[in-house]
Amino acid sequence: MGLFDFFKKDKESKEQQQALDEGLQKTKTSFFDQLSKAVVGKATVDEAVLDDLETMLVHADVGIDTTVKVIDRIEKRVARDKYVSTSELDRILREEIVELLDANSGATGSRAILDRPDSPGSPFVIMVVGVNGVGKTTTIGKLAHRFHSAGKKVVLGAADTFRAAAVDQLIIWGQRVGVPVISHGMNTDPASVAYDAVQKGVEMGADVVIIDTAGRLHNKVNLMNELSKIKRVMQKVIPDAPHEVLLVLDGSTGQNAFLQAKEFTKATEVSALAITKLDGTAKGGVVIGISDQLQVPVRYIGVGEKMTDLQLFDRTTFVNSLFKK
Numbered sequence: 001m002g003l004f005d006f007f008k009k010d011k012e013s014k015e016q017q018q019a020l021d022e023g024l025q026k027t028k029t030s031f032f033d034q035l036s037k038a039v040v041g042k043a044t045v046d047e048a049v050l051d052d053l054e055t056m057l058v059h060a061d062v063g064i065d066t067t068v069k070v071i072d073r074i075e076k077r078v079a080r081d082k083y084v085s086t087s088e089l090d091r092i093l094r095e096e097i098v099e100l101l102d103a104n105s106g107a108t109g110s111r112a113i114l115d116r117p118d119s120p121g122s123p124f125v126i127m128v129v130g131v132n133g134v135g136k137t138t139t140i141g142k143l144a145h146r147f148h149s150a151g152k153k154v155v156l157g158a159a160d161t162f163r164a165a166a167v168d169q170l171i172i173w174g175q176r177v178g179v180p181v182i183s184h185g186m187n188t189d190p191a192s193v194a195y196d197a198v199q200k201g202v203e204m205g206a207d208v209v210i211i212d213t214a215g216r217l218h219n220k221v222n223l224m225n226e227l228s229k230i231k232r233v234m235q236k237v238i239p240d241a242p243h244e245v246l247l248v249l250d251g252s253t254g255q256n257a258f259l260q261a262k263e264f265t266k267a268t269e270v271s272a273l274a275i276t277k278l279d280g281t282a283k284g285g286v287v288i289g290i291s292d293q294l295q296v297p298v299r300y301i302g303v304g305e306k307m308t309d310l311q312l313f314d315r316t317t318f319v320n321s322l323f324k325k
Contacts, residue, residue, distance in 0.1 A: 016311055020321045023303025027284030028322060031060050035089070042086050045078055049086065053093075060282070061254035063289030070096055094323045100292055101315035110143075110244050110272065110299060113152060113208050123155070123201035123209045125234060125241040127194075129227065129268060130248035131260055132215040135276035135302060137166050139248045140210050141173030142310035143274075143300070148177050152207040157197025158183040159190040159230065160212045170212055176307075180204075190214065190226065191233040198237045211242070224267045246299065248274045249290065252281035258290050265294060274310070276302035284322065287313075 034056045042049060050071055057067040073096040113124050126143075130136040137160070144154045156174050160166035164186040174181035182197040194211045201209035213230065216223060234241040247270045249257040257275070264270055273296055278284050291298045298313040 016308070017317075017321070019303050019306075019309050020301075020311060020317070021324060023279035023301075023309070024284050024318075024321055026280070026282040027060060027278070028324070030282040031056060031285075031322075034059070044085055045074070045089055049089070050075060050078075053089075057285060060285030061289065062285035063255060063258060063293060066100070066289040066292040069100060069292065073100070090323055094319050097288055098316055098319050101288065101319070110208070110246065113147060122238055123153075123198070123206040124243050125198060125201070125238060126208065126210045126244045126246050127213060127227070127230065127234075127242035128210060128246045128248060129213050129264055129270070130215050132163065132166075134215070134248050134250040134257075134260075136160075136215055136248040137169045137173065137212055139274050139276055139300070139302065139310060140170065140212055141177060142302070142307050144173065144179050144210060145177045145307045146310065147208050148179055153204060154179040155197055155201040155204070155206045155209045156181045157194050157209065157211040159193040159197070160214045161186055161188045161190050161193065162214045162216070166212065166214075191229045194230045195233045195237065198234045198241060202237060227268045244272050245270050246272045246274055247296075248276060251275045251278040251283060251286050251301075254281070254283040254286050255289075257286055258293065261290055261294055261296075265296070270294075270296055272297055272299040274298075274300040274302070275313075276310075279303045279309075287318065 054067055054071050057070060058064060062070070074092060077092060110124065110126050128136060128140055140156065144156055147154050156170055156179060158167045158170045158181055161184065167183055167186055171181050171183060180200065182193060182200055184193050190213065197211055198209050211230070213227065231242060245268055247261060247264050249261055251257060261273070273290065275287050275290065275298060278287070278301055287298055287301065300310050301313050301318070303309050303311060
């Protein structure tokens with residue numbers, strides 16, 4: 001890496017950190033205002049502080065089950081250490097949450113595309129699922145931008161054919177990013193679009209093919225059948241496709257995002273998560289709860305409107321930003 005590349009990468013890293021800090025600002029403000037009130041006038045972490053902390057975590061949409069885990073971990077540390085001051089609570093809480101997220105982490109799946117050599121012989125296929133309105137198509141566009149900017153060959157497949165806006169929107173994203181989009185228009189067979197997109201990826205020696213799918217939950221059986229058909233058809237070209245099923249969730253909906261995630265994991269094998277719109281909510285804790293409860297890794301988080309505001313999720317960086325005052 002040359003000196004110019006080093007400074008460029010350092011600048012990008014600082015810009016991403018700033019975007020993350022700003023994107024989590026509403027969650028941080030809400031949480032720490034409550035935490036300050038809980039410990040005011042107290043020297044040690046007692047039962048009353050833990051009760052208040054439990055309420056705060058639930059309000060941050062960490063979720064009841066995950067909150068109980070966190071509180072249980074802190075109670076054990078208090079019992080073990082005998083004396084834990086309220087000034088240490090931030091650090092302990094940060095450590096316990098990072099450890100909780102540790103089970104679902106690592107630069108695997110689609111994240112690894114950024115590190116692997118070009119032209120691996122067969123494209124990595126990502127099938128993207130999620131209900132309408134969560135930012136699914138926008139996430140695909142930003143993901144394509146991330147890969148394309150890293151010098152990877154990308155093909156997009158507009159297989160959400162039940163919504164004209166989704167097809168048009170993906171085509172626009174393809175033009176903005178500078179990558180080909182395979183589209184048959186509205187009310188066409190989604191599986192046929194997916195097949196052609198994967199075939200195109202193989203023909204042009206692409207590194208990654210990203211397939212958009214319809215975002216409907218009103219009939220789980222139909223959704224399951226449709227996604228299964230898309231998988232089977234892609235496997236005629238690449239036997240082990242898709243390599244990742246990425247579920248996009250709207251973080252601003254809090255626990256509703258968790259309920260959506262549960263429904264989609266029943267309909268198909270979700271292997272990774274992208275959680276969007278964290279900059280517009282005080283419910284950033286939902287990232288912690290969803291990852292913990294579903295035991296599915298969070299790959300990406302959306303913290304703003306810019307193309308670069310879809311970030312790789314790093315549990316330590318995320319939690320440190322969440323606790324940065």
